[in-house]
Every structure is written in structure tokens, then in C-alpha cells.
Amino acid sequence: MTNKVCILGAGSTKYGKLEEGIIEIALNASASAIESAGISPNQIQAGYISNVFGVADKQVHMAPVIMSNLGLSHVPGLTIESACGSGSIMFREAFANVSAGFYDCLLAVGVEKVTHTGTAQSTTLFSYCSDFFYEGGNGASFPGLFASIARYYMSKFQADETDLASVAVKNHENGVLNPKAHMRKKITIEDVLKSPVVASPLKLYDCCPFSDGASAVILCSEEFAKNSGRPYVEVIGSGRGASPASVQGREDIATIPSTVMAAKQAYKMAGISPSDIDFAEVHDCFTIAEIIDVEDLGFFPKGKAAKAIRDGATSLSGEIPINPSGGLKSKGHPIGATGIGQVVEVFDQFTGKSGQRTVKDAKIALTHNFGATGASAAVHIFKKVE
């Protein structure tokens, strides 16, 4: 890393079932980020786009279309796909380009629109993100893959369905406080346990929703941020990791190696340890994922997170608040946008825009987002600039 990289502006659409087309959704979030940063569009030198299923809304080659519709047809764009981790992995590439000095200011926008395809087609589309020869092609859906991970974890560490439900209840509590969340509804442990089984042992409320939405941020050099005279957030750590693409290939199905690898790199770059993190936005596509994430990120020893979550350690007022935004579970999971949406939450938290879900006295935050069952992952660490 050479130059310091900062976030100068951020914006999201509401997550949920949206009427606009995919390009309009991306433009709305982009304009919101540009206005949040107080910059003129002509200061943007490049566009980084993350998206997975543009083809479902009849659009691929997304970057130049978005840039053209922003009135920036002369600005080069790049589209990056890495399943549900597309946003954070695209953010990493955008970060690297500013850090290397190629650009002083760029737009990073993640977008997805899938709800119009319906549950059956969405289930099929998502199965294409698996290692299809071994997983989707043998009948595994995405809830099914995480259900198999959950069954393994529960057997290994004697966790139960109430442990899983505790994650959902906590994230919905936070999501109620987020006006842009898809599922703004408080739920109880009993609601989760009584909800229909989607893929045993996971129930409906163990699963994030299919969502439409977009999130965007403006990344810039420290000099650019300082000259703007506006509030900004510094990116102090970045890591990427990889795992065997299929669940069967993991040495331990109860851990996600890409998370461990990415976190190690990000902590090293930031010069901090997990105990220095004040809150984290993690990839809770299913409740079991959050339990595994917070162990792999080093917040809890292996096999201990389920009890800690049940005891409130990850609630907004807990020792390490996890997913103050509501996470994928309640805020929603427009898969190409999710990783950028996490950065938006950090920006809002650190610039006084997170309302009642603000984590008190937070100064250092972490985002974690992975693709598929964790075949690809990125972790970033951010510092509040006073």
C-alpha cells in the first residue's frame, strides 16, 4: 500500500422489492453517494461496478452503461462478479487502484435486481454460484449448502436451532432501526422456530431475503478527502481470501478459510487485532454464517460464538456489536450490492447518519463479505477520522 485511501461519500437505495430497472437502481445509489461526498461528477476518474445477475434484467456490460447514464461516458468502468462477495471484492480492487495512485477519486457501486424472477428462478440462479458439478448439479440450493454447513457445525459443537434463531432475532432488532432495510420487522425466537423449514435444519427466518437494491461509495486519496473539507472515513486494512469452491473440499466444514485468510491480512495491514474492532458488518446470508464468521474473524473462540450471541455479546450494546445495519438477514441481500452496503453502514455510523442504531463511541469498524459458501472473501477495516 502506498497512498492512504478514504471514503468521502456513501449512499444506498432502499433494499427490497424495487420497481425500477437495474440501471435506474444503480444510478439512484450513485447519485446519492456523489451528493453525499459533495463532489462534482466530473471529478470521478473511474467507475467500479459489482453485479451478478444483470442478465436477469437484460443487462450485462454494466459498467459503461451506468457510467454513460451518469453523464460520464468518457470515464472508464469495470464490472466485477464474485457471487455474493462481489461488492467487497470490487471494493478491494477500487481501494487498490486509489492506493496505487492510479486514481484520486472513483465511484464504486454495487447493484442487483432479482425479485422479479420469483423464488423458483432465483433459487436456480443462485445455485449457479456453487461449484455446480458437485453442488447445484446434484440438487443443492444455496439454503441447502448452508444448511449442510449448519448441520455439520451443530453436530461438532452441540449448537441447536435456538442458537441459530438468536442471530435472526438480533439482526431483525437492528434492522427495525434502519429505514432502508428490506425486513423491518421484530421477530422472536418462537417466530423463527415455527417458521417453515426451507432446507433442514434452516427455517425461513434463518435465511436472508432475495432483495433488489444498490449501494455506492466514493473512494479517494487522503489529500482529495482533506481538500474537500467534508467528513470522511479512512480505510486502514484490506484483505482477500480464498477457499475450496465446494463445501466437500473444506478441511473443516465448520470454518471458512477465505475469511480467516482475508481477516489476517486486513488486521496486519491495519496493525490491530480483533479486540480493537468496535463493531462489524459481517456476511449473515444465513444465521449459521454469522456464527461461523464471528469465530473466523477472531471475535470468539471456535465453537463459542453461538452461546455468546445468545447471551447478547453481539447486540447493539454488547461487547462487539455485529450487523448494526440489520445485516443481510434483515437489511436484505441484493447480492452485487451487499459488500458496498456494508461500507455505507460504516460511513453512516462514523459520520453521524445512523440514528438510533449508532454504535456508541465506535472508532474502528470491520466489514466482511464472501461469495457463495465462502469460496471468495474480502475483509476491510475502517477508522473514524475525527
Add this chain to the structure above:
Amino acid sequence: MSTNEILTPRQKFIAAANRSKILLNKCKNCGHMMLETVIYCEKCYHKNFESTEVDGIGSVETYTIQSVAPEGFEDVESYAWVVFKLDNILLRTSGFLPGIMKPEDLPLKTRVRVVGFNHIHGLVLEKTIQ
């Protein structure tokens, strides 16, 4: 398909599955065993392998039964997607096990075997008689 045709690694894997076998690659450099579909050794990155087949039999390590199936599986009344560990080797593979209605039908460690490869349902398994 003529026996003179050169099969791709996946075609070879499928042909073996249709004989109830799992095709493996044994690295000639370090001895590491992998599924046939991997083309460089995961441990030493050499490409010289010896093909070897093992019986497609093992024990269930984890699985799920889904209420919404992906395309191609909607017509199956109920099935499990299963990850199982092959006998006598530290390797897992995954497959489609029809006829599983509820978790009680498939305790962990249940013995399963490969019965073939179906172009719609992939690697098809059955429970072995205990």
C-alpha cells in the same frame, strides 16, 4: 461414445460413477490424492497423476433436505443433498440421495454408495443395507 475417444476429466469421473466408482488422481510426485476433476496437484502443483478408482462408498458427514429445489429437481418428491466421506481415504464428495423425507431418515454417519451419474440429477446415491 467410442472407447477410442479421449474423455475429459469430468467425462471420466462420470464414467467411473456409472460403475459405482469414484475416480481419483494420485500425484506421482508427492502421492497426494484428489478427485479426478482437479488438474494440478493441490500440494505440490505437479501435473503427473496416476488414475485410480475407489469404491463409491462412504459415510454421511452432512446433508440437507430442501423444500424448494433448483431447476431439474422440482419433480423429485423429496431428496437429500449429501456430503459423504469416502472409505479409507481423506476425501469427501457430494451427491443426490432420493427418497429422504425427513432428518430421521438419514442420521449422520449413515452408509451410502454411488449408484450412477444421471445427466439431470448428477451423482446419484443410495443408502447401503447395514
